[in-house]
Amino acid sequence: MIIVMKNGSTKQDVDKVIEALKEHGLGANLSTGSQATIVGVLGDKAKLGGFDFELMEGVEKCVPIMHSYKLASREMCPDGRVVRVGEEVIGRKKLVMMAGPCAVESEDQIMQAAEGVKAAGARFLRGGAYKPRTSPYSFQGMEEEGLKLMRKAADACGLKVVSEVVAHDQIDIAGKYCDMLQIGARNMQNFRLLREVGRAKIPVLLKRGISSTVEEWLDAAEYIMSEGNYNVVLCERGIRTFETxxxxxxxxSAVPVVKERSSLPIIIDPSHAAGKSRYIASLSLAAVAAGADGLIIEVHPNPKVAMSDAAQQLTPEAYGTLFQKVGALAQVVGREMA
Amino acid sequence: MIIVMKNGSTKQDVDKVIEALKEHGLGANLSTGSQATIVGVLGDKAKLGGFDFELMEGVEKCVPIMHSYKLASREMCPDGRVVRVGEEVIGRKKLVMMAGPCAVESEDQIMQAAEGVKAAGARFLRGGAYKPRTSPYSFQGMEEEGLKLMRKAADACGLKVVSEVVAHDQIDIAGKYCDMLQIGARNMQNFRLLREVGRAKIPVLLKRGISSTVEEWLDAAEYIMSEGNYNVVLCERGIRTFETxxxxxxxxSAVPVVKERSSLPIIIDPSHAAGKSRYIASLSLAAVAAGADGLIIEVHPNPKVAMSDAAQQLTPEAYGTLFQKVGALAQVVGREMA
Amino acid sequence: MIIVMKNGSTKQDVDKVIEALKEHGLGANLSTGSQATIVGVLGDKAKLGGFDFELMEGVEKCVPIMHSYKLASREMCPDGRVVRVGEEVIGRKKLVMMAGPCAVESEDQIMQAAEGVKAAGARFLRGGAYKPRTSPYSFQGMEEEGLKLMRKAADACGLKVVSEVVAHDQIDIAGKYCDMLQIGARNMQNFRLLREVGRAKIPVLLKRGISSTVEEWLDAAEYIMSEGNYNVVLCERGIRTFETxxxxxxxxSAVPVVKERSSLPIIIDPSHAAGKSRYIASLSLAAVAAGADGLIIEVHPNPKVAMSDAAQQLTPEAYGTLFQKVGALAQVVGREMA
Amino acid sequence: MIIVMKNGSTKQDVDKVIEALKEHGLGANLSTGSQATIVGVLGDKAKLGGFDFELMEGVEKCVPIMHSYKLASREMCPDGRVVRVGEEVIGRKKLVMMAGPCAVESEDQIMQAAEGVKAAGARFLRGGAYKPRTSPYSFQGMEEEGLKLMRKAADACGLKVVSEVVAHDQIDIAGKYCDMLQIGARNMQNFRLLREVGRAKIPVLLKRGISSTVEEWLDAAEYIMSEGNYNVVLCERGIRTFETxxxxxxxxSAVPVVKERSSLPIIIDPSHAAGKSRYIASLSLAAVAAGADGLIIEVHPNPKVAMSDAAQQLTPEAYGTLFQKVGALAQVVGREMA
Incomplete structure (x- = not known):
């Protein structure tokens, strides 16, 4: 951390800052420029607790220098982490392709979806059983029954299952049916849920919060990893801006930024980002070209009658076509399809 | 809902849309303008389930017309709702003043804080026992021990207690010590938590999510109210923008917008909005002038050594001065202090 | 400026950075912490030209420490600047009240508007003659003819005239009729226009860009001031966010932030911020309570038939009522009406 | 346009709305649903002038249905427009590659840059002569002298010249040296400049404003086209969000959105978007994969000593490598290099 003194600060002000650092067991390095005096803090900032230098006389501002995440950082694992979900490997040359409906709606629907995405080439079946919905009057998901159906469909087709949990007491149940648990955008800073899913040791797909910075996202991953679960895959799904x-x-851009700062694999969800099925192909290709480790895409056997997010789901046919295009592009950027 | 047809759509396209509406038990009203054909949907949109007209041939877009919240709406209670917390009344002429430290840190600290805010004139003691922190390595709160200390301090001074819960299994414990439970900004769309706090029937202070629209916020309030708990107070605490x-x-502006659309009281948290104690007085006065029903402000007996959010906490003395200013302004805008 | 070295940077990397500083006539102050090495730059950063340390080996990032504006800063004029427009004084105890229609539409309309706002108590007549409109097919303003009518109406009522210029070759013409020139939000970074209005020495009302930070805004003011025109009044008019x-x-919050960082007066435009006339009263009171030096409000004799921005214009009657409320509030916050 | 009536509106309210429409020569189509009454407006909305129905009793809101741009719309030219700059064609199968330094700094610098980008395969030389800079104390460009040097360098290498104008009186001068004029992000709503560049009939590269919606961007293009200049190429260069x-x-996503709504070609500027040279390759590939018609990239013979935006400029070598990668990817997505 660096403490920048105000233009008109006195020597006394600076001395008091240095003294306060000493009281916390920290050293100081003074840099007196022509325009500003700067105090570099030597030692572990954590010793400060909540002590705030910005409240001291003569202090202009404090500038943090270090990330707060460690396990999730690139420095801790320069070659990048690999996340294994059974025999599937995420974070190496092969792209991971996940697909399936927004929500599990019935046995027929999930079975048709599973068959469709399997035929296209996907390796993971996605589908929501516990749905976080903006309005309490919207369809909230089939819960455990939905998970059972998804497991059954996935087993029939030889797919892995990834599904969202929205409360920590769903982890045990979901863990019985799922190979990977998703933490959704709205729960990216549900720290209790992050800790518990960290303790559960099941691979986690951590979506970025709708208005979370990359730094906050990596801090959220750190919550999971700090409990001993390093099997975390990040998923960018669009952020909230003024554009409608x-x-x-x-x-x-989050792809190269995450690759630089973190060792964790990152995949893209173009369906939630776009919100319209007709933009998904374009965004999928962009994601892989940018260096993403995979894609999670919404596919429904009959999008028009889907019970949620109908506008952003592809038909299995459209997904198959897209899969081929992604495959062709993958080769050019040094990747291959799973 | 309104369905806008594309410029080049055919009569057949329109007929299919009308047919689809009929299949769902809905009527259609056709409006053929010189520039666009528009289909007004007659009947309850909920009958559509997830059926999406934007996926049909010739459809340009669907425009929603109605809010999804009902209980939280102004229409349901044109005179505005009153929330009672014991003998305290929120949402009428009297402003509610809540204050206290960001986090409970020790018996001494919370007792001094309680005495300070009581002396100034506040009626609610705030303080965090379960702290949602961006990094897993930051201080996470004293949990139940903190709640006990807060209750003790509040009782000694004759104050109500409001404190945050971050997981649904904390509601029962927190309910033993608190008069009002806070749902924080990060949990505004933790729908499970919203439902459970709705079932608990304890008054709720619902903070706005950092990037939530007013409509999403009212939908979140609807979750609580749909479980039968109408004692919801909204709290605006700043949104995320590009400005640093x-x-x-x-x-x-959320104050007049909420007053128009909803019957629920709304208070302002200038501490989290500003993030710097020196802007709090200015924002507090602005909030009350705009029509807010109260203020929740961070006050710490010794802000410099606070264990969290030190920069945004006032001293009890500064709070006392601010309280007087707010009181003077309240009279001019037709309010009075509690 | 501070140069933060990467975690794994070598002594050689640091030496090269110091060498590069020396080549530009700058000194270095080294701070070697347990977690990071930091190089404080000593001397005037301007000597670096465009040299970028972030491109050097081992450099993590550069952190700027100083503002780039000087004349607009609070340090240069700790007591705050006063802007005089004839006998009117902006930036002291008296609030400045500006009002008038979005656009000048006809002699009758501007005369009625002038009489209405004068009767209420305003001292400046506003009105657009050169209108920046999103679509080329919208009404673009009456241009010089509009300015003539506005001058006539203002003179008849004893008001000052403030009006927008959108191109630098309008300054001479507008200067013949106006007491103050407005630079609109869309032109806040039209640097040519800023320079020319700086050279013209006419008082300037500088609106904040729709997505400009306070720092960029003060840099824009610096453009005007660097040409010798210190008569700049800032005007916050709402920023673009996700909220619709x-x-x-x-x-x-821009009010206390600007007051801290800059010596320039700041007023608020609640009409463009709200976009709806029914929120204007609430925001006007909030602005004055927060410490703003005045208000500029859209008032039209007959808002329903206004040729632009009808929804956000008040009637003269509504403005009169609001004026009284602002007056009552002003006294409580230590201000008085002009 | 659609007028949505409030829940409690009366028949009289609706009648008055219909009457007001008739007075303006417009028809009405009434749709009375179970939850809301909706009035569809029949005829050309332009007849309304500034009349605002939201100010009438009983009206909830007005919902616009049509775009305000016409010439820029996809409907007007379903096959897409082609922009010709001499023998270069933008908007068909061939990708257009533009490159060069942020600013022209000297004859040597621009000549080396031209040779470097030509060797890599680019067809347009970019370079700023009139620089819009946030601070008045930053380097503002070499102006006409810079344009001369750029023309000379481009002619020596067989390249087209594209450069920015920031004021309308620069158009004639710049037109003498440039094949294409750029309107920068800060001037996207400098409507006077748009009109004048429209009249000048020189091909235009129109950058998107930092916080402009796609709709506003297309309205800006409409300004240019409404003056008879249809040679407009759009350029996405990053928008302002909370992410730092x-x-x-x-x-x-602007690529598929623009392709759907507009007939104009769209290219991407990854340099300004990223702001860091190390992310440019990733974003360039993403852009072409998404369907962009070309790339404009900052290349400087010696980025470290560049006089502006050093951090985001590539060396000619790095650009050459990137050019090859883009070429390989282009083939997979059905494009070819110019």
């Missing part, structure tokens, strides 16, 4: 042409704004 | 001069951007 | 309930989000 | 990891957030 798309449901959210896909932050494709 | 303040921690968040206080959306003071 | 209001046209823009009024950033009321 | 990149200078701006590249809105890659």
């Amino acid at each position: 042409a798309t449901r959210n704004t896909l932050d494709v | 001069a303040t921690r968040n951007t206080l959306d003071v | 309930a209001t046209r823009n989000t009024l950033d009321v | 990891a990149t200078r701006n957030t590249l809105d890659v």
Whole structure:
């Protein structure tokens, strides 16, 4: 941390800052420029507790220098982490392709979806059983019954299951049916849920909060990892901006930023980003070209009658076509399909 | 809902849309303008389930017309709802003043804080026992022990207690010590928590999510109310924008917007909005002038050594001075102090 | 400026950075912490030209420490600047009240508007003659003819005239009729226009860009001041955020932030912020309570038939009522009406 | 346009709305649903002038249905427009590649840059002569002298010249040296400049404003086209969001959105979006994969000593490598290099 003194600060002000640092067992490095005096803090900032230098006389501002996450950082694992879900490997050359309906609606629906995405080439079946919905009057999901159906469909087709949990007491139940648990955008800072899913040791797909910075996202991953669960895959799904042409704004730059700062794999969800099925192909190709480790895409056997987010789900046929295009592009950017 | 047809849509396209509406038990009203054909949907949109007209041929877009919240709406209670917390009344002429430290840190600290805010004139003691923190390595709160100390301090001074819960299994414990439970900004769309706090029937202080629209906020209130708990007070605490001069951007316009659309009382938290104690007085006065029903402000006996959010906490003395100013302003805008 | 070295940077990397500083005539202050090495830059950063340390080996990032504006800063004029427009004084105890229609539409309309706002108590007549409109097919203003009518109406009522210029070759013409020139939000970074209005020495009302930070805004003011024109009044008029309930989000916190960082007066435009006339009273009171030096409000003799921005214009009667309320509040916050 | 009546509106309210429409020569189509009454407006909305129905009794809101741009719309030219700059064609199968330094700094610098980007395969030389800079104390560009040098360098290498104008009286001068004029992000709503560049009939590269919606951007293009200049190429260069990891957030979704709504070609500027040279390759590939018609990239013979925006400029070598990668990817998505 760096403490920048105000233009008109006195020597006394600076001395008091240095003294306060000493009281907390920290050293100081003074840099007196022509325009500003700067105090570099030596030692572990954590010793400060909540002590705030910005409240001291003569202090202009404090500038943090270090990230607060450690396990999630690139420095801790320069070659990048690999997340294994059974025999599936995420974070190496192979792209991971996840697909399935927004919500599990019936045995027929999830079975048709599973068959469709399997035929296209996907390796993970996605589908919501516990749905976080903006209005209490919207369909809230089939819960455990939905998970059972999804497991059954996935087993029949040889797919892994990834599904969202929205409360910590669903982890045990969901863990019985799922190979990977998703933490949704709205729960990215539900720290209790993050800790519990960290303790559960099941691989986690951590979506970025709708208005979370990359730094906050990596801090959220750190919550999971600090409980000993390093099997975390990040998922960018669009952020909230002023633009309304798309449901959210896909932050494709998050891919190279995350690759630089973190060792964790990152995949893209173009369906929630776009909110409209006709933009999904374009965003999927952009994501893979940018270096994403995979895609999670909403596919429904009959989007028009879907019970949630109908506008953003592809038909299995459209998904199959997209899968081929992604495959062709993957080769050019040094990747291959799972 | 209104369905706008594309410029080049055919009569057949329109007929299919009308047919689809009929299949769902809904009527249609056709409006053929010189520039666009518009289909007004007659009947309850809920009958559509997830059916999405935007996926049909010739459809440009669907425009929702109605709010999804009902109990929280102004129409349901044109005179405005009153929330009672014991003998305290929120939502009428009297302003409610809540104050206390960001986090409970020790018996001494919370007792001094309680005495300070009581002396100034506050009626509610706030203080965090379960702290949602961005990093897993930050101080996470004293939990139940903190609640006990807060209750003790509040009782000694004749104050009500309001404190945050961050998981649904904390509601029972917190309910033993608190007069009002706070749902924090990060949990505004933790729908499970909203439902459970709705079932608990304890008065709720519902903070606005950092990037939630007013409509989403009222939908969140609807979750609580749909479980039978109408004692909900809204709290605006700043939204995330591009501006970094303040921690968040206080959306003071939310006050008249909420007053128009909803029957629920709304208070302002200038501490989290500003993130800097030196802006709190200015924002507090603005909030009351705009029509807010009260203020929740962070006050710490010794802000410099606070264990969290030190920069945004006032001293009891500064709070006392602010309280007087708010009182003077209240009279001019037709309010009075509690 | 501070240069933060990467965790794994070598002594050689640091030496090269110091060497590069020396080549530019700058000194270095080294601070080697347990977690990071930091190089404080000594001397005037301007000597660096465009040299970028972030491109050097081992450099994590550069952190700027100083503002780029000087004349607009609070340090240069700790007591605050006063802007005089004839005998009117902006930036002291008296609030400045500006009002008038969005656009000048006819002699009758502007005369009625002038009489209405004068009767209420305003001292400045506003009105657009050169209108910046999003679509080329919208009404673009009456141009010089409009300015003539506004001058005539203002003279008849004893008001000052403030009106917008959108191109630098309008300054001479507008200067013949106006007492103060407005630079609109869309032109806040039209640097050519800023320079020319700086050279013209006419008082300037500088609106904040719809997505400009306070720092960028003060840099824009610096452009005007650097040409020798210190008569600049800032005007906050709402920023663009994700919220759509209001046209823009009024950033009321900008008032204390500007007061702290800059010596320039700041007024608020609640009409453009709200976009709806029914929220204007609430935001006006909030602005004055927060410490603003005045208000500029849209008033039209017959808002329903206004040729632009009808929804956000008040009737003269509504403005008169609001004026009285603002007057009552002003006294409580240590201000008085002009 | 659609007028939505309030829940409690009366038949009289509705009648008055219909009457007001008739007075303006417009028809009405009434749709009385179980929850809301909706009035569809028949005829050309332009007849309304500024008349605002939201100010009438019983009206909830007005919902616009049509775009305000016509010439820029996809409907007007379903196959897409082609922009010709001499023998170069933008908007068909070939990608257009533009590159060069942020600012022209000297004859040597621009000549080396031209040779470098030509060797890599680019067809347009970019370079700023009139620089819009946030601070008045930053380097403002070499102006006409810079344009001369750029023309000379481009002619020596067989390249087209594209450069920015920031005021309308620069158009004639710049037109002597440039093949294409750029309107920068800060001037996207400098309507006077748009009109004048429209009249000048020189091809235009129109950058998106930092916080402009796609709709506003197309309205800006309409300004240019409404003066008879249809040679407009759009350029997405990142929008302002809360995320600070990149200078701006590249809105890659704008590519499919623009392709759907408009007939104009769209290219991407990854340099300004990223603000850091190390992210440019990733974003360039994403842009082309998403369907962009080309790229404009900052290339400087010696980025470290660049006089502006050093951090985001590539070396000619890095640009050459990137050019090859883009070429490989282009083939997979059905494009080819110019």
